[in-house]
Amino acid sequence: MNRQIITIWAIRLALLGGLLAVWEGGAGILFDPYFVSRPSEIAEQFWGLLASGRLFYHAGITVVEALAGFVCGGLAGTAVGILLGRNELLGRALDPVILIFYSLPKIALAPLFVIWFGIGIEMKVILTGTIVFFLVFLNTYTGVRGVSRELVAIMKLMGARESDLLTKVVLPSVVTWVFTGLKLSVPYALIGALVGELIAANRGLGYLLSDAAGQFNTSGVFAAILAIIILAVLLNLAVREFERRMMPWQAGQYDREMSI
Amino acid sequence: MIPRPKTETSVGAPPQPSGRGVRLHSENAVTAQLIRFEGFGKSFGTAKAPMVATRGIDLEIARGEFITIVGPSGCGKSTLLNATAGIFAPTEGRVLYGGVPVAGYNQRVGYMTQSDHLLPWRKVDANIALPLEIQRRPKAEIARRVEELIELVGLTGFGNSYVSQLSGGMRKRCALARLLAYDPDTLLMDEPFGALDAQLRLAMQVQLRNLCTRLNKTVLFVTHDIDEAVALGDRCVVLTGRPGMVREIVTIDLPRDRNLYRLRSNRQYIAATDHLWSLLAPDAAREEGEETP
Known part of the structure; x- marks a missing residue:
């Protein structure tokens, strides 16, 4: 088992090293560095951003936007999902509205949000929140609808009221679905924040990206992309850790040996 | 009609865990009619x-x-x-x-199906406590009864396990304990x-038959x-x-x-x-x- 892990890492490092070597060595021979830059130059730019503190400043802005949108959209999506999931009449009545908004690529709302909320941080939070809301809402809604009707009947025979069903069954069982929605949402939350910044902003990683591109600074663009990748991975890890803590009953399931 | 056996030798069932203190029952077998279907159709x-x-x-x-x-x-x-x-x-x-x-x-009445419908996010004791919580019983009473029920169905030592860590038989025992917890007349x-x-x-x-008779x-x-x-x-x-x-x-x-x-x-x-x-x-x-x- 351990040997296998070592082999896997060896393959990964070899691939990465190979890619970087071809990129670095090939630039200027195989392809034009004007378009693809060089790993060494990208690293230099990245280090420059890091050392000057610009990276942290801009990444901080993007993180705040993405997180605020993520939290607001996630909470609202969970709440509305539970409400419509438990209230069948309301759910069915609002079905077309849900479908319309779900089908609409939320990015298309960005220009409207600029008009409504300006080009400040609010607009990015709202755009991100809208995107996350729908993902979390739909997953929560499906989860609430999926609560076993047999279980609900069994609990009603025990004398359960609606409040008991909600706190003892619906909310805990929905946690799984909320997290499915949240995990799906991480890249979309970043898309929301970045697109918001690309459209109109003077701060954030999206701004850094468009600023570098505007100056035809390819190394700067790649450096910004690298920062975005790192940010996305960190956000994903954070959600996973949060999930692990929220659902301790699932802890053992990954560690156990696979069997069918 | 099969003739009543004269030589029936089934002496006593295997020993059961003591139900001492379990306030789950205890009238003697009454033969009053409890359930009646009259021309029932569905x-x-x-x-x-x-x-x-x-x-x-x-x-x-x-x-x-x-x-x-x-x-x-x-x-x-x-x-x-x-x-x-x-x-x-x-x-x-x-x-x-x-x-x-x-x-x-x-x-x-209490209902039990092939699927045990235990709550995976609750441990065994909390699953058994579910109907008692629904009935808003005092915490101390719930804890005491859950302990008695765990012993009654033979799950002693597993109160603190998640349901996903139990075997199929233990899950059934847990579901049975939950069913008995709120003391329905009919199962x-x-x-x-x-x-x-x-x-x-x-x-x-064996366990079900003994518990229900008792x-x-x-x-x-x-x-x-x-x-x-x-x-x-x-x-x-x-x-x-x-x-x-x-x-x-x-x-x-x-x-x-x-x-x-x-x-x-x-x-x-x-x-x-x-x-x-x-x-x-x-x-x-x-x-x-x-x-x-």
């Missing part, structure tokens, strides 16, 4: 194309009786349980519980041990297993194919404190299973005929 589907599940069921069940229900698949065995629980209203006739027509969820069981292997199933049958529970137990129907039941209701009607009510001539481990060679047991086979085999043969035209 159809599903639309008014234009109704699917008649059961029709014209007349059945009286005494308090403390263990009734097993068998019949071909789709004959509405579960329908009888659902109607007793008040999950739906009869289309025809009525169902009386304690002399009163069942209207809405009947909270004097409605729909093939509860269907998914267990033979040995585990026998152990659960706590004087009334049980309606749906099964497709003729051996199980005879081993557990005081009487066995045999239903016809759809629409399900009562074909025969077979009185199982085995003592109340029967020893399930020794039934295999018991003559009354063999005679009763043979009789049930003869009742059900024609239906089974016809079903097979329908499937392979």
